[in-house]
Amino acid sequence: MRYFYKVAWILLPVLMLALTGCGSNSSGSADPFNPGGTVGGTTPGTPPYSLTITPAKSAAFANEQLIATAVLKDASNTPIANQTVNFSITAGPATAVTTSARTDSNGIALAFVRTGATAVTTNVIVQGASTVNSKNVVGYGNFQVSPADGNLNSTRLSLSMTTLAVSPNQEQVIVATAKDASNNPIANLPVAFRVAAGPASMVIANSVTDSNGQATTIVKAGNPAAVSNVIVEATATVSGSAVVANIPFQVVPTTISTVNYTMTMAASKQVVDNNEEFFVQVLLKDSGANPVVGQTVAFSVASGEAAVITATAVTDSLGKGLARIRALNPASTSAVILQASATIDGTVVTAIAPVQITTQPFSASIIRLTLASDKQSVGINSDVILTATVTDMQSPPKPVQNNEVTFEILGTQGSIVDFSGNAVVTPYSVLTDSLGNAVCRVKSGNTTSSSVIIVKSTTTVNNTVVIAYHTVEVVRQNSYVINFLTSKSATDPDGTLNTLSADLPATAAGPYTFKQLVPLQVLDNNGIPRPNVAVSIKISNTGRNADTVIELVPPLPGTKVVFPGIDPLQIQVTTDDHGMAIFTCNVSLAAPGPGGYNAESVIYEASATVDGISMLSYGGFIASLSQASP
CATH class of the missing domain: 2.60.40.10 (Immunoglobulins)
Structure with a gap:
């Protein structure tokens, strides 16, 4: 050993x-x-x-x-x-x-x-x-x-964690994996964890390996004033002998670190029933405690019997992101560790939330409540239909009829209205039909930024309260739109698409051609991509240089158009199944001569009609040549 x-x-x-x-x-x-x-x-x-x-x-x-x-x-x-x-x-x-x-x-x-x-x-x-x-x-x-010796190495204990550098007070998961000499996982093996060195503490000190040979723990970093090394030690006892593994990580103060972000996560319930839905909320901030907006957060189950329904979420104007989780049906009361992670500027930021899943005797009625919507995102002042389904999971499963379900909005991004269009006070009650369904109508508010509506549904069957949650994204968009897909904003001095520039040697002569691929996407007022939309593209600016040559090239079977010769330049593209289309703009500029400079601006006009709604959008870029002096 x-x-x-x-x-x-x-x-x-x-x-x-x-x-x-x-x-x-x-x-x-x-x-x-x-x-x-x-x-x-x-x-x-x-x-x-x-x-x-x-x-x-x-x-x-x-x-x-x-x-x-x-x-x-x-x-x-x-x-x-x-x-x-x-x-x-x-x-x-x-x-x-x-x-x-x-x-x-x-x-x-x-x-x-x-x-x-x-x-x-x-x-x-x-x-x-x-x-x-x-x-x-x-x-x-x-x-x-x-080479490994099976007689000396009958049990192997290895450790892994998400990131090896964390900010102060950050929690993260450590997974210990136990395998035998044949590389098979060892189940039901108790593993003890401790901080062997450095400023940190164990949130969970003891765990037991599952069927995959994995035992999970949570470690919380301390708050040192300087960079500090931490070593976490895991110990398992096999046949009276201890097997030990170590893993190091660093706690780096945010004042000197690229880990300039902190993320916290909390579950809507600390104890949930089997098959019950709940949600977790993350809060992402930078080192100045400012919300980090528009950041994708990935959710996963680090340990335990649960399923992630919302795999990713994008933080809103408050730095919040939400994910739906469903507890599974464990044989006994068990712990679940949920983990969220985001990668910002190459740095991984994590957060942890532990919950507990309870179980019922098999003779008892197990009630499942699910909540679903007819669309996952809506525009402002738009409707979404939510359906709660109540099912008795005893074999065979059957719908629970004529049972009251209450709906409630958590937060201020939406409101419940009845089907005549009148606003109602929450919680709003509806009885299930013969299929066990209760239907609710929610109207999004006039939010100033993209946000999320959280809807809570509750029902009581045989004195058992069951809760389900659903989230609907509110897209800050009140009309149809054509978006040019680029990292540049319209306020950038070089326009909405990436600047194209080149430096020529002093001996260069003749035209120099830039090739710009221009992608775009058509969205409806709910932010849903629209496929098979014909989009007309033309060059809309005048006063172009006399030596400039511009070609607009659509995908096949379209044909290119060229200036000089055709003006205004115009082509047509059609969006694909993702609501996206692409074309090429070739711009040829004459070499300006030694020590000279030549530039041209290109402005696109994109127009289309969807559902009787006319759309008009502009984009563009600047192409420039600089030539060295002799």
Whole structure:
């Protein structure tokens, strides 16, 4: 039975220390076992900085995890804090899970390394690289990987987490996976978790592996004033022997981090019945506590028996995002851990929400309530029809008839109206029909930004209260629209499409052609893409340069039109099944001559008619040439 070392920065044997004593040569080339690394442009002698890499083990098995400790110091042996160290594997069967980390106040950065498969004992070299005051410093550490021995390695415990760098006070899930020597998952194995080092605390200290061999826990980062390393340790006892695994992560204050965002998540209920629906709400903010708007958040079940109905949501003007969840039917009361994640500027931000699912005896009646709408998004001041369905899930399942269902709006984005068009006071009651359905009409409000209506439905059967939720997105759009798809806004000085520019050498002559692909999309007043819509595209600006040549090229079987020759230029495109269409605009400009500059603006006019509604939209871009002086 093998063990992980509990302290990540344990020193290697004397042999490794002897290897680290080798120096770099006068040309500055790297010695692969010199932890002092190479400083570019320095003369022979003591490097101004040193970087030592110390793996936690000198020998590991295939498919194992271990921590490598990097220590960055200056020539006076003083630790260098808050410095990025990049990690890689330069030789051998292994992967650096941690690709970069910052040094803490002791100059320490931790790398998480996972070994790969090997048929024979093989050396692995871990490289760390950093740039300090414009000086490059590189360090190396090595260990050996051997094929797994089933007799010595009957149980394997590995750890994983979403991100290895978090903001203060952030929670995230750690998953421990237990497998036997044949790589089969081990179920019903108790796993204990603890923080072995660093400012963090375990929200869940003990867990049990499921049928996939996975046990899930939650760790919460502390609130240190400086970059701090944390090591979480997991321990399982098999046949009286302990199997230990470690995983490192960093807590990085938002003042010095790219992790400048925080996300919290809360469930509408902490305890839910089996087959019951509920929702979770996330709140995403930046380091200044300002809402992060328009960010996609992904929802998943990290552990437990539940299903995500809304896989993603986009944060509204308050930084909020909502997702519907359905509890499944566990054999016994169980815990569920829900996780939300968003990737902003390359940084992963996560949030956790634990809930508990209860169960009933099989002899008891199990009532299911579902809530659905006729559309997932609506425009402002628009109607949506919601249908609540009440079903008795005893075999065979049957509808619950003539049972009262109440509907209620949570928030202010919508209101309930009766079918004559009159507003009603919530909660609004409707009786189920012969199919177990109760129908409600909701009208969206005149919101100033895209938002979400939350509708709650409640029914009581055999003294059991069952609740279901539904969300409808309100799209800030009160008419049909043609959108040019681009990252630019109409207020950008170069127009609504990306600027096209080129620098020509002084010897260039003749025309230079830019090719611009222009996508667009047609949406109705509910924000729904409209397929098979004929859109007319033409160049609408006059006063073009005499030497400019413009071609509008539609997809086949259309034919291109060219200026000069045809004016106004006009083509027709048809939207596809996603409401999208695309065409090409080729613009040819004459070389301006040495030291000269030539530019042309192009304005598109897009028009179409849908459902008797006429639409008109404009887009455009600037093409420019600069030519070098002789």
